[in-house]
Amino acid sequence: MKHKSKTVKVGRNNPCPCGSGRKYKKCCYGKDHGEQENLKAVYARKYGIRLKNAEDVEAIRRAGRLAIETLDLVEAHLRPGMITDEINTLVHEFTLSRGATPAPLNYRGFPKSVCVSVNEVICHGIPGERVLNPGDIVNVDVTPILNGYYADANKTFFIGEPGPEARKIVAVARQCLKSGMQMVKPGNTTGDIGWAIQCHAEGQGCSVVREFVGHGVGFDFHEPPQIFHYGRRGEGVVLVPGMVFTIEPMINLGRRHLTVLDDNWTAVTRDGSLSAQFEQTVLVTEDGMQSLTPFD
Ligand code: MF3
Ligand code: CO
Ligand code: CO
Numbered sequence: 327m328k329h330k331s332k333t334v335k336v337g338r339n340n341p342c343p344c345g346s347g348r349k350y351k352k353c354c355y356g357k358d359h360g361e362q363e364n365l366k367a368v369y370a371r372k373y374g375i376r377l378k379n380a381e382d383v384e385a386i387r388r389a390g391r392l393a394i395e396t397l398d399l400v401e402a403h404l405r406p407g408m409i410t411d412e413i414n415t416l417v418h419e420f421t422l423s424r425g426a427t428p429a430p431l432n433y434r435g436f437p438k439s440v441c442v443s444v445n446e447v448i449c450h451g452i453p454g455e456r457v458l459n460p461g462d463i464v465n466v467d468v469t470p471i472l473n474g475y476y477a478d479a480n481k482t483f484f485i486g487e488p489g490p491e492a493r494k495i496v497a498v499a500r501q502c503l504k505s506g507m508q509m510v511k512p513g514n515t516t517g518d519i520g521w522a523i524q525c526h527a528e529g530q531g532c533s534v535v536r537e538f539v540g541h542g543v544g545f546d547f548h549e550p551p552q553i554f555h556y557g558r559r560g561e562g563v564v565l566v567p568g569m570v571f572t573i574e575p576m577i578n579l580g581r582r583h584l585t586v587l588d589d590n591w592t593a594v595t596r597d598g599s600l601s602a603q604f605e606q607t608v609l610v611t612e613d614g615m616q617s618l619t620p621f622d
Contacts, residue, residue, distance in 0.1 A: 343564035344368040354566070365566055374550040375542060377568035382475070383609055383618070386544045386570060389477035390607055390618035392424055392470045397481050397621075400468075406460045406486050410442040413466060414453035421470050429469035429476055429547050436591060441467040441480070448535055448576050448584055448593040448601040460486030463496055465603050469547060478543050478572050479619035480605040491579055491600055498530045499577040499602035506555070506573040510565060510608055510615035516553055517561025523575045524556035533582035535601070537593070540572040543607055565610045570618065574605030 338351035344365045346353050354365040362377075369375040378386065399420055400413055418439040421428045428439035436452070443451035443465040444458065451465075458464060467480035482496050505522040519540075527534045540553030551563050555575040580599030587594060595601050607618045 343566055345372060362568070366568070369566065369569075373563055375563070375569065376545055376549060377566070378544055378570050378609070379568065382544060383568075383570070385473055385475040386477050386607065386609075387618045389426070389470050389472040389475045390479065390620075392421070392426055392472055393468050393477045393479040393607075393619050394621060395424075396420055396468045396470065397466060397479060400466050401481075401483055404458070404464070404483055404485060406458060408458050410444065410451065410453040410456045410458065410464075411438075413442050413464075414438045414440050417466075417468055421468075424470070424472070426470040426472040429471050429478075430467075433547060441465070443467070443592075443601075443603070445600055446595045446598050448578070448595060449538055449603060450591040450593055452589060452591055458485045461489055461492060462486075463488065463492045463600060463602055467603075467605065475545070476543050476547055477607045477619055478547070478574075478605060479607060479621075480574065480603055481621065482602040482604060494530075495532065495577060495579045495600045495602045498527060498532050499575060500604050502526050502534075502555070502575040502577055503573055503604040503606065506553075506575060507606065507608060507615060507617070510573075510610060511613065512565055512567055512610060514565050515560055515562045516551055516565070517557045518559050519573060520554040520557035520561075521559045523573075527575070527577050533578045533580065535576035535578060535582055535584060535593075537584060538574075538576060540574045540605075542569070542571045544570045567610050567612050569610040570607060572605055572607050574603060576601055576603045 342350045342353035431439045462485040465482040469478045502523045506519045509518040542549030580597040583596040
């Protein structure tokens, strides 16, 4: 199904998303810093969402640049025959060399510095002895903490020449992230993002994993709000400038259901089908969005 990307704007005469009960134009719409402070307080109280100021954004952007450099470094080293723990070593040492810390290490007991998820692994793969073979797809998910700020990004790479199924699931997952990002602008909602992603995935005969979501990020690894990768238009939280969150759809070639392995981390497709994912950290701006971890 092809979706239309018409914007559902909060009209200037509609109630302000800050919940003041006043018209948007009389309240937080395009107002000076003093009035934006009101929105900040209301989003914190209502949703636990911590809006970012210009300084915060620049710091997250620096962490984001490091995240992308790390993914580029990994990509340059990928080759058939390597084990996933070699990716962990690369990410760990590069992150430290840049004065940053890998957020995954010891996060809720996660034992490594990066998630590496091969083929039927949906996410949270623990680097180890698994060998990368020609035709595999491998997702690498990095989250550096730089000067106390977090940025979160991942990409799925091919090992050698991909077969048609690998090509398809990676193309669909990449487009799902793009379609979600295109919905990010003030006045749209978190539900609009999920809706666009689900439309694209299911329209291609693929499925959206529901157990994991995108999330606010920047001051901490996982902050409110949750960003669902499925849903209906208009659901969820109204997007306002200063929100920073990830979009990270996990898309399966087969059915959406998952199993978590005995290590309590590794999520795999129940039907054994391929799964792919792309993730960026995005900022809601006055008139749209900006990626703080940009890639194509
Ligand atoms: N980076 C993952 C995310 O996108 C979270 C990984 S948690 C870990 O949210 F503990 F597995 F690292
Ligand atoms: Co994330
Ligand atoms: Co991530």
